[in-house]
Amino acid sequence: MNIGDAAKASGVSAKMIRYYEQIGLIPAAARTDAGYRAYHQRDIQRLQFIRRARDLGFAVAEIGELLGLWDDQSRQSADVKRLAEQHIAELDRRIADMRQMAASLRVLIDACAGDDRPDCPILNQLQQAQDEAPLMPETGQGQCLSATSGCHAGKKRQP
Amino acid sequence: MNIGDAAKASGVSAKMIRYYEQIGLIPAAARTDAGYRAYHQRDIQRLQFIRRARDLGFAVAEIGELLGLWDDQSRQSADVKRLAEQHIAELDRRIADMRQMAASLRVLIDACAGDDRPDCPILNQLQQAQDEAPLMPETGQGQCLSATSGCHAGKKRQP
DNA sequence: CTTGACATTCCCACGATGGTAAGGTTTACG
DNA sequence: CGTAAACCTTACCATCGTGGGAATGTCAAG
Numbered sequence: 001m002n003i004g005d006a007a008k009a010s011g012v013s014a015k016m017i018r019y020y021e022q023i024g025l026i027p028a029a030a031r032t033d034a035g036y037r038a039y040h041q042r043d044i045q046r047l048q049f050i051r052r053a054r055d056l057g058f059a060v061a062e063i064g065e066l067l068g069l070w071d072d073q074s075r076q077s078a079d080v081k082r083l084a085e086q087h088i089a090e091l092d093r094r095i096a097d098m099r100q101m102a103a104s105l106r107v108l109i110d111a112c113a114g115d116d117r118p119d120c121p122i123l124n125q126l127q128q129a130q131d132e133a134p135l136m137p138e139t140g141q142g143q144c145l146s147a148t149s150g151c152h153a154g155k156k157r158q159p
Numbered sequence: 160m161n162i163g164d165a166a167k168a169s170g171v172s173a174k175m176i177r178y179y180e181q182i183g184l185i186p187a188a189a190r191t192d193a194g195y196r197a198y199h200q201r202d203i204q205r206l207q208f209i210r211r212a213r214d215l216g217f218a219v220a221e222i223g224e225l226l227g228l229w230d231d232q233s234r235q236s237a238d239v240k241r242l243a244e245q246h247i248a249e250l251d252r253r254i255a256d257m258r259q260m261a262a263s264l265r266v267l268i269d270a271c272a273g274d275d276r277p278d279c280p281i282l283n284q285l286q287q288a289q290d291e292a293p294l295m296p297e298t299g300q301g302q303c304l305s306a307t308s309g310c311h312a313g314k315k316r317q318p
Numbered sequence: 319c320t321t322g323a324c325a326t327t328c329c330c331a332c333g334a335t336g337g338t339a340a341g342g343t344t345t346a347c348g
Numbered sequence: 349c350g351t352a353a354a355c356c357t358t359a360c361c362a363t364c365g366t367g368g369g370a371a372t373g374t375c376a377a378g
Contacts, residue, residue, distance in 0.1 A: 002344095004355065014356090015336070034343055036356055045286065052285045057260040060334075070282050080281050081273035084264055091261045095254055101216040102250045105243055114240035122239050123229050126211045127204065163324065173325090174367065193374055195325055219365075 003029075006039035010047030017047065025050065025064055058087055162188075165198035169206035176206065184209065184223055217246055 007014045017037075020026045026046055029037035039047075049070065053063045065083055069075045111121040166173040176196075179185045185205055188196035198206075208229065212222045224242055228234045270280040 049285045056264050075277045076275045077279035078273045080279045081271045084268050084281050088261055088264050091257050095257050098250050098254050102247050105215050105247050109243050112236050112240045114237045116235045118234045120236035120239045122243050126208045
């Protein structure tokens with residue numbers, strides 16, 4: 001089974017398969033006389049594992065840990081669960097960040113006439129920090145628009 | 160005002176200020192005799208604009224468009240609003256993707272004993288595609304775990 | 319005058335993925 | 349058998365936004 005077939009069978013592109021091998025996520029594949037990588041059912045399974053973990057948003061480093069546990073017959077399911085919970089916590093954090101952004105932006109959008117005149121609360125808001133948060137909806141949490149209040153969680157936008 | 164002060168005043172790191180200049184997001188700063196970049200209130204305002212837009216999750220390219228509209232006194236607020244709506248739509252899409260991932264993972268986590276035994280539904284699920292979706296909660300939507308059903312929206316994880 | 323805090327440019331790195339180019343191999347068809 | 353298509357290989361570059369560091373130059377305070 002060549003890399004192209006392995007790619008089709010696993011849903012991981014040939015490019016990525018080589019990359020995963022390079023970074024050590026998968027062991028170096030066997031080679032044919034011509035130097036072609038040869039894959040077997042076992043390898044396909046590992047690639048599928050990787051792709052499903054990617055689909056769940058696990059980073060490659062986390063997948064490495066999952067694979068380690070997968071390979072470890074004496075693992076404790078608690079270890080796997082802990083990893084997954086860490087990951088879901090990270091997902092939740094990012095979701096919260098983005099919802100915050102979306103909420104702030106929604107307020108501005110709703111305040112914008114969207115006609116042929118130049119006046120625009122969106123630009124106004126971006127232009128100058130307001131002292132407090134006058135445009136915020138009453139959702140309890142601050143909306144992270146002001147430059148004050150040190151709420152610059154925006155750092156890890158696509159971490 | 161040197162770049163360090165501009166950085167402090169705007170909340171944009173000196174590194175990023177130079178980068179924004181390099182990619183043309185801000186005009187090349189004036190220079191002192193020694194070659195130091197010199198910033199004025201006007202420039203600070205532009206940098207603050209950029210930082211706030213970043214905090215709202217706008218990509219640098221989008222910020223470029225926003226700045227163009229900001230500079231254009233004859234702009235139509237509809238154009239700004241359209242940009243913002245495109246961006247919020249993108250945010251919503253990413254949020255939905257991540258919520259999907261989190262939901263799928265939550266199901267697996269809840270099914271995992273998390274004790275000292277090796278059996279783990281999380282690894283089992285990653286290991287082999289199930290034909291149908293037996294573990295799914297009844298939330299109506301499919302949970303995008305199966306390798307079948309072509310639901311690999313996972314591609315644009317951090318786009 | 320020295321020292322430390324700045325500034326400059328240039329290069330490298332990340333993470334995960336895609337593209338492309340130059341060259342070798344295998345396969346299918348006439 | 350010959351040739352062309354379809355594959356494989358490595359190697360390099362790009363993305364996007366950000367940080368780190370080196371080598372070197374400048375400014376301000378002691």
